[in-house]
Amino acid sequence: MGLISGMVMGMLLGIALMAGWKYMMTHRSIKRISKAADIKLLSSLKRDDLRKICGDSFPEWISFPVFEQVKWLNKQLSKLWPFIADAAEVIIKESVEPLLEDYRPPGITSLKFSKLSLGTVAPKIEGIRVQSLKQGQITMDIDLRWGGDPNIVLGIQAAHIACIPIQLKDLQVFTVVRAIFQLTDEIPCISAVVVALLAEPKPQIEYTLKAVGGSLTALPGLSDKIEDTVNSIVTDMLQWPHRIVVPIGNNVDISDLELKPVGKLTVTILRANDLKNMELVGKSDPYVVVHIRPLFKVKTKVIDNNLNPVWNEMFELIAEDKETQCLILEVFDEDIGDDKRLGVAKLPLIELEAETSKEIELRLLPSLDMLKIKDKKDRGTLTIQVFYHELLKEEQLFALEEEKRILEERKKLKEAGVIGSTVDALEGAASAVGSGVGMVGSGIGAGVGFVGTGFGAVGSGLSKAGKFMGRTITGHHSGGSRRSGSSTPVHENGSVKTKSS
Secondary structure (H helix, E strand, O other), X not given: OHHHHHHHHHHHHHHHHHHHHHHHHHHHHHHHHHHHHHHHHHHOOOHHHHHHHHOOOOOHHHHOOOOEOOHHHHHHHHHHHHHHHHHHHHHHHHHHHHHHHHOOOOOOOEEEEEEEEOOOOOOEEEEEEEEOOOOOEEEEEEXXXXXXXXXXXXXXXXXXXXXXXEEEEEEEEEEEEEEEEEEOOOOOOEEEEEEEEOOOOOOEEEEEEEEOOOOHHHOOOHHHHHHHHHHHHHHHHHEOOOEEEEEOXXXXXXXXXXXXXXXXXXXXXXXXXXXXXXXXXXXXXEEEEEEOOHHHOEEOOOOOOOOOOEEEEEEEEEEOOOOOXXXXXXXXXXXXXXXXXXXXXXXXXXXXXXOOEEEEEEEOEOOOOHHHOOOOOOOOEEEEEEEEEEOOHHHHHHHHHHHHHHHHHHHHHHHOOOOOOOOOOEEOOOOEEOOOOOOEEOOEEEOOEEEOOOOOOOOOOOOOOOEOOOOXXXXXXXXXXXXXXXXXXXXXXXXXXXXXX
């Protein structure tokens, strides 16, 4: 009896073990198949899909395996940071303060550092991508993140207002830095270094402003003005294709590294339709500010009391990189005090076909960054005519010299008190065609007279030559179809439509 009971119990136990084993293997197989399907789905995601899932702060090497992790470099950077920070503070103060003065927004008479400390937290390198774009050079893209503890206080002064110290808190920087090393056969084997911020992904500099011993209400719109100033400096001086060139050693040829003019863009501001009215009594008094580079803004005349103005004014701007640069057009309402922006539009130069005239209707937006805008109502349209000309070598040299001259004239106008900042837009109606690359001559309105002639509507200056702590600073989109009949391409949110009348 005991033998039979033991055999039955053993068989039942064996059957139970076999059933459990089969269940476990089946469950494991299902989990593996599910995980493989998830991995396959993730591998099919593109960069934009990953950004929606992970947010803007995800490391570049997640979506692009070519970015290699460098944990060892972060450890060394943490040890070196106190020494790097001390040296960088001196360089930043001596090099950035003049830029703050050049890009100082209207309404502010002084903008300087009262206190500058980079803190104790070192930046973190999320990944490095090494690539060879040109023989004799090494190009590295560095995914840099910094959520440090700096102590930065700006001394801001406006007319009839005492200096207000403004502290930048909770500073965070997310960007990809491009470093280009020019090689040589002499020790240390590097003759020059180029540093720039890649335009994609767009550099993000986030911070909050706090008045120290005062109130931000003393200067209305101060936060927006400082944000515009920071964005202008980054876009105009550091964002690719603009770059900082650092020669290493003496008698170094850096001509191949410097950015040169490549094209001339002739822009005719034709008209605007259905502009937003910003006035309580009457209608807006619109004018258009045009630029490729913020340091070289030009503007049209003001049309009084009109929401459908016609200008027919022509300007000529210089482009240094057709693939990455854009034409920016802002429509403002002239008012007592600060002028109000009615709308803005962007036209990538890569969309223009060389040596072809093209009429384009641009949809005006409240801002180029629509994520921060609550009022998304229609702002009307702006119609322009553009003609892109690729410069020859001789024309490039002429354009470069003219840009330097225009920059010097702007500085003289600023010193004379005619303009508040070198980034203020200048009026310049085309009146005569000059020589060389055919730049349009136009006087620069200067109070009761005119200062300078010829090339009055030049934009996007590339070579802001000068010293940067013993270093050289150099300046910082599909072919358009030919018009047929009365059809006009309409740009809306980066797309092109055709409107027929």
